[in-house]
Amino acid sequence: xxxxxxxxxDLVKRWDIFLNKxxxxxxxxxxxxxxxxxxxxxxxxxxxTQTSLAWSGIKAxxxxxxxxxxxxxxxxxxxxxxxxxxxxxILEEYQKGLALSETFYSKIERFQIELEGEIGLxxxxxxxxxxNENFKCTQCGAQLQINKNxxxxxxxxxxYCNTVNTFMPNAKVSEIKWHIIDKIARYKSINEYDAMIxxxxxxxxxxMPADNEDxxxxxxxxxxxxxxxxxxxxxxFTERNKYFDEDTNDVKRYIxxxxxxxxxxQQRILNNQ
Amino acid sequence: xxxxxxKIIKNSGDTQKKWERRETLDILTKxxxxxxxxxxxxxxxxxxxxCGYKFMKINxxxxxxxx
Numbered sequence: 001x002x003x004x005x006x007x008x009x010d011l012v013k014r015w016d017i018f019l020n021k022x023x024x025x026x027x028x029x030x031x032x033x034x035x036x037x038x039x040x041x042x043x044x045x046x047x048x049t050q051t052s053l054a055w056s057g058i059k060a061x062x063x064x065x066x067x068x069x070x071x072x073x074x075x076x077x078x079x080x081x082x083x084x085x086x087x088x089x090i091l092e093e094y095q096k097g098l099a100l101s102e103t104f105y106s107k108i109e110r111f112q113i114e115l116e117g118e119i120g121l122x123x124x125x126x127x128x129x130x131x132n133e134n135f136k137c138t139q140c141g142a143q144l145q146i147n148k149n150x151x152x153x154x155x156x157x158x159x160y161c162n163t164v165n166t167f168m169p170n171a172k173v174s175e176i177k178w179h180i181i182d183k184i185a186r187y188k189s190i191n192e193y194d195a196m197i198x199x200x201x202x203x204x205x206x207x208m209p210a211d212n213e214d215x216x217x218x219x220x221x222x223x224x225x226x227x228x229x230x231x232x233x234x235x236x237f238t239e240r241n242k243y244f245d246e247d248t249n250d251v252k253r254y255i256x257x258x259x260x261x262x263x264x265x266q267q268r269i270l271n272n273q
Numbered sequence: 274x275x276x277x278x279x280k281i282i283k284n285s286g287d288t289q290k291k292w293e294r295r296e297t298l299d300i301l302t303k304x305x306x307x308x309x310x311x312x313x314x315x316x317x318x319x320x321x322x323x324c325g326y327k328f329m330k331i332n333x334x335x336x337x338x339x340x
Contacts, residue, residue, distance in 0.1 A: 029277075036278040044286060054285035058278050130298055138302040139311050156300075157314040164312045166301045171294040 008084040015077050015093055019069070019100050026065050026104055030111050033058045034118075041119055046126050046172060048179050051119060055112075062108060066101040073097050106197070110190075117187020120180045124243075127172040127180075139163040149245040151177035176243075185239040192232040199228040211272055222266050226259075233258045 037055055044050045073094055081090045128148070135144045137158035144156045146167055151174055156165045186193070203221045237251045302311045307326035316322040318335040 032276050032278055036276045036282050040282045040286075047286075049292070050285050050289055053289055054278075054282045057281040057285060061278070061281065133298065135298075135300050138300055144300065162313040163302060164314055166303065168295070168299040168301060170296055170298050173298065174295075 008081065011077065011081055011084075012093060015073075015096070018072060018077075019097060022065055022069055023100060026062065026107075029062045029065070030107075033062065033111075034115055037115060037119065038122070041122060046123055048119075048123065048175055052179075055115070059108060059112070063104065066104050069097045069101045110193075110197075113186050113190055113193065116183040117190070120183035120187065123172075124176060124180050124184060127176050130170060130173050135165075135167065137161060137163055138165055147245070149243065181240055181243045184243070185236050188239040189232055189235040192228070192235045196225075196228040196232045199225045208269065208272075215270065218269065222269065226262060226266070229262050230255065230259060 033055075036058070037051060040054055041047075041051050077093070078090065081093065131146060131148045135146055135156070136142065137144055137160070140158060140161040140163070142158055142160040144158060144165060144167070146156060147154055151169060153169065154167050156167050157163070158165060199221070203218075203225055206218055206221060209215050209218055233255045237254050240246070241248075241251055304311055305321040305324060305326050305328075308321060308324040310321060310323040312318070313322055315336055319329040319331055319333070320327050
């Protein structure tokens with residue numbers, strides 16, 4: 001009997017060591033991923049399509065570590081543990097693996113915001129230099145003032161001869177608008193994102209009260225969610241607006257649109273629908 | 274230690290579809306095909322301000338600089 005307990009504890013110990021190793025490999029993989037992606041951005045001459053493709057591939061490989069945990073438990077750990085314990089008695093060990101595997105997804109999501117933000121800033125600093133060149137009127141050669149906040153083709157009138165010129169940006173300048181600014185804004189709103197996720201996790205850990213039960217706690221957590229989500233979207237669109245020339249009313253409208261989903265959810269919950 | 278993701282990076286470069294990209298930034302001017310004049314600011318987009326040549330077969334006035 002004493003031998004059996006020791007052997008089972010040995011299995012638990014080995015399982016813990018395995019989980020620690022997987023966790024260490026996960027952390028290491030994120031560091032390597034960032035290094036590879038940032039190097040590639042420069043080597044590919046700031047090719048955002050290739051960078052996004054590469055990150056998708058790397059991300060899938062890192063996410064596979066989650067499957068590896070479950071696979072190892074099912075194929076190797078569980079059959080050995082079942083020699084000493086009943087299935088319900090080893091549930092705790094399974095959940096240990098599951099908890100670690102679930103943290104990978106949220107960590108990857110947050111890592112992606114940081115990675116894309118850093119890529120975005122590097123790309124922006126590279127591409128914005130094109131707009132700092134001297135652009136001259138095709139008719140009189142006078143210098144033209146290009147609007148640097150819209151990143152697309154635009155009419156530019158010459159202040160000297162009144163000719164209307166058309167400015168055509170290159171692909172990199174156009175990409176600032178389509179692929180870069182939102183990523184930078186998300187990155188700069190990361191503290192608000194953390195607060196929003198914390199409130200969401202707190203909400204997810206609560207049990208929904210029945211009709212006849214007290215709803216004070218759920219209302220408090222919903223209020224916290226409302227405040228943090230609004231703060232996040234407010235920060236996101238404010239940061240975005242530093243790069244775009246957007247109307248303040250548009251920004252307000254964007255925030256209202258984003259909050260619509262929350263208010264609909266809140267109504268459903270409080271009305272028990 | 275060499276980076277384990279180098280192969281993925283290489284594959285992403287080798288396999289991606291190559292799209293035609295505009296590499297240069299250009300300043301262009303639309304000129305009247307009849308008299309060769311460039312369009313001045315705040316003038317009708319549909320008609321040449323100098324010789325009256327019609328660029329579009331419509332009667333409305335379009336002044337994009339005023340929008």
